[in-house]
Amino acid sequence: MNVPFNRVEATPHMVEAVTRSLSSGHWSGDGTFTAQVLEKLHQLMPEPLLLLTTSASQALEMAVVLAGIKAGDEVILPSYTYASCANAVLSAGGLPVFAAVSQETLCLAPESVERLMSPSVKAIMPVHYGGVPAEMDLLMTLCRERGLTLIEDAAQAIGSSWKGRALGTLGDFGAISFHDTKNVTSGEGGLLLVGADRKDLWEQAQILHQKGTDRLQFLQGHRDRYEWVGQGVSASPSELLMALLLPQLEAVEAINQRRLEIVGRYESVMKPLEISRNLILSHSKVSKGGNGHLFFLRFKDAGNAAAFMAFMAARGIDVRTHYQPLHASPQGRGFRHDPVLHSVGDRDLMKCVVRLPMSHHLKDEEIDYVCEVLKDALIHCHTRL
Numbered sequence: 383m384n385v386p387f388n389r390v391e392a393t394p395h396m397v398e399a400v401t402r403s404l405s406s407g408h409w410s411g412d413g414t415f416t417a418q419v420l421e422k423l424h425q426l427m428p429e430p431l432l433l434l435t436t437s438a439s440q441a442l443e444m445a446v447v448l449a450g451i452k453a454g455d456e457v458i459l460p461s462y463t464y465a466s467c468a469n470a471v472l473s474a475g476g477l478p479v480f481a482a483v484s485q486e487t488l489c490l491a492p493e494s495v496e497r498l499m500s501p502s503v504k505a506i507m508p509v510h511y512g513g514v515p516a517e518m519d520l521l522m523t524l525c526r527e528r529g530l531t532l533i534e535d536a537a538q539a540i541g542s543s544w545k546g547r548a549l550g551t552l553g554d555f556g557a558i559s560f561h562d563t564k565n566v567t568s569g570e571g572g573l574l575l576v577g578a579d580r581k582d583l584w585e586q587a588q589i590l591h592q593k594g595t596d597r598l599q600f601l602q603g604h605r606d607r608y609e610w611v612g613q614g615v616s617a618s619p620s621e622l623l624m625a626l627l628l629p630q631l632e633a634v635e636a637i638n639q640r641r642l643e644i645v646g647r648y649e650s651v652m653k654p655l656e657i658s659r660n661l662i663l664s665h666s667k668v669s670k671g672g673n674g675h676l677f678f679l680r681f682k683d684a685g686n687a688a689a690f691m692a693f694m695a696a697r698g699i700d701v702r703t704h705y706q707p708l709h710a711s712p713q714g715r716g717f718r719h720d721p722v723l724h725s726v727g728d729r730d731l732m733k734c735v736v737r738l739p740m741s742h743h744l745k746d747e748e749i750d751y752v753c754e755v756l757k758d759a760l761i762h763c764h765t766r767l
């Protein structure tokens with residue numbers, strides 16, 4: 383049997399919605415599907431201002447502009463993340479500073495953030511890796527005490543929460559992705575969240591989102607025409623994409639539940655297996671508030687991770703590593719970073735993290751098969767020790 387790493391599938395509801403949007407004649411952004419998507423998102427995240435974008439990368443860039451990051455300002459973010467986080471900082475002339483991640487969750491480690499503090503640091507950008515919350519208590523306290531802006535990269539975290547609050551809504555700004563690797567997807571797409579405590583920036587955010595114009599006021603009937611009033615970007619996603627997204631958002635609880643069920647299945651293979659403790663430093667768990675975005679295994683040793691991947695691939699199971707740490711990437715080498723990142727464990731993170739197949743579209747028999755092979759693969763790797 384072959385099991386893909388991810389599966390993207392159109393349901394009849396999605397086909398019907400996209401067909402309706404096609405025949406509506408309104409293919410650009412800000413139409414009725416966009417309004418319905420925003421309404422659904424507001425049910426999940428009632429407090430912040432929500433602005434749909436064409437990617438989380440773009441939402442992060444907008445957040446950095448709204449945070450007032452200027453040339454020479456530093457923003458601390460995990461080295462273990464996607465390049466978009468650092469690109470967003472650079473786009474405003476800021477400097478990314480790379481921090482370590484905690485072993486358990488692979489999310490930004492607060493003690494590393496503390497080590498990197500300097501008068502130039504203006505913001506912290508934690509990533510909720512795999513849709514599991516970063517250590518928000520400590521990070522929020524740090525930001526409050528030092529007057530720093532908190533930008534949450536919740537790209538993978540639609541429907542996740544921390545102490546009952548949706549991820550992406552805890553900081554000054556948040557970004558969520560609807561890329562087709564995510565739990566709900568419009569192919570490409572994103573969301574910018576501007577926190578309830580930053581209402582002072584809502585008007586600027588809406589102008590930024592509308593190509594620097596007050597068009598939103600016009601659309602809402604408050605003006606008889608609109609004009610260029612500030613800095614802007616072109617961010618509204620097409621109605622066709624919002625039609626694709628809407629039925630998935632309506633099913634987001636069920637989608638996340640199914641993914642968490644799969645996380646639970648994989649976890650149940652690991653738990654009783656004494657040998658996995660010799661091989662693996664940490665792995666995903668069914669955590670409270672998570673959305674089952676991914677399942678990772680962090681091997682102690684890169685050789686065993688490679689042997690594990692080869693074993694799975696030979697049996698038709700597509701498994702993947704993840705981010706190359708940014709401080710070790712060609713574009714990231716010149717920036718300030720935590721010296722801890724030079725330790726073997728952090729340096730080899732990319733080679734040691736392996737993700738298992740994950741999609742709510744995976745069938746029970748596919749998951750059964752992955753679980754069976756996972757157990758054999760761990761036993762195989764253990765014999766190499």
Ligand SMILES: Cc1ncc(COP(=O)(O)O)c(C=O)c1O
Nearest residue numbers: 437438439464466509537559561
């Ligand atoms: C942590 C993180 N941030 C940002 C992004 C960028 O998202 P998008 O593709 O929507 O721009 C990704 C993409 O996978 C991601 O994993």
